[in-house]
Amino acid sequence: MKRVRLAVIGTGMAWDRLHLPAIQELGDKYEIVAMANLHQDKLWEAADKIGLSHEHTYVDYHEMLKRKDIDAVNVVVPISMNYKISRDVVNAGKNLICEKPLAPNMEEAIDFVKLQKERKVKIMIGENFRYNEENIMIKKLIEEKKIGDVLYFMKNNIFNFEECMTGDSFAAKEWRQHPDFQGGMILDAGVHDIAELRYIFGDMSHVAAFGNPIGHEYAPFININCNLMFKSGVVGYYVYCSKGHEAQKPSLGLRIFGTEGMIYLEDTSCSVVNVFYNDGRHEMLTYIPSRGYYNEFANFYEAMVNNQKIKVTPLVEFGDTKLIFALLESAKDKRVVTIDDSETFITDHK
Structure with missing residues (x-):
């Protein structure tokens, strides 16, 4: 070979x-x-x-x-x-x-x-x-309408960046603590969440975000709270917070509600996708974490x-990156931002 x-x-x-x-x-x-x-x-x-x-x-x-x-x-x-x-x-x-x-x-x-x-x-x-087994599994469940038509979702990503800024960790890197690029940790880590949501639900049409100014170099907002609308009609809520703790277990994680049930993923490392059906059935679908x-x-x-x-070409990743900048723009201006088709956007910015 x-x-x-x-x-x-x-x-x-x-x-x-x-x-x-x-x-x-x-x-x-x-x-x-x-x-x-x-x-x-x-x-x-x-x-x-x-x-x-x-x-x-x-x-x-x-x-x-x-x-x-x-x-x-x-x-x-x-x-x-x-x-x-x-x-x-x-x-x-x-x-x-x-x-x-x-x-x-x-x-x-x-x-x-x-x-x-x-x-x-x-x-x-x-x-x-976009290659993680849990997201591939969830996308397939949605496409097969295992929980019926999707009504809405909640996605919560919360951690304390400052607690990780010392020692042998990714957060200890100087370029992450003092980024020379827009968005800081929201671009660096939040783009994963946006990629996950776009992979599962498709392209977005509108975003509305609000954030608390953070006063530190590593991110422009302590948290950014976002309402997302997809072209498919799915709507949902996404929060990225870099200065907090998820004390309650199980955590909020990713919850997708449909007309016939609900999908729940506690976090990327939990090894289980839970599927709850309205008729009382419950499935626990196992996966191997970090296979992306x-x-x-x-x-x-x-x-x-x-x-x-x-699977992930520059054009696909451009869509994920563009969404992060749209969220930052929305939070800064406190307004709804319409998301243009990526190819159209690129053509219009020659």
């Missing part, structure tokens, strides 16, 4: 804890042939972990991109660098997997989508929530080798 020869730009925490385990599990499908990082100590540490010779490591990723033995490049860098580095990868003629969100602002997000149209390479944006990274790399491999369709 053909193995995809993969190069990596960015060998920090996200690579080590999220991407590398998936790649190692798919060891018969991927071979890591080169790595790049601005910090040589981190670069060599990552190379040593997988037994990659230091002669295949690069402080300047531009030099790495000159190699002819690279089939694809995995970009795992801070958000502000996503588009700029991805542009260099694509212009070098390499296939690409880039972490979410695809860009730190709308201008670069638009340019990223145009990159895909201009270059004949395969591009995936690594939005793992494995599933996305499996999808990319099949796209490379067997021309399978990539």
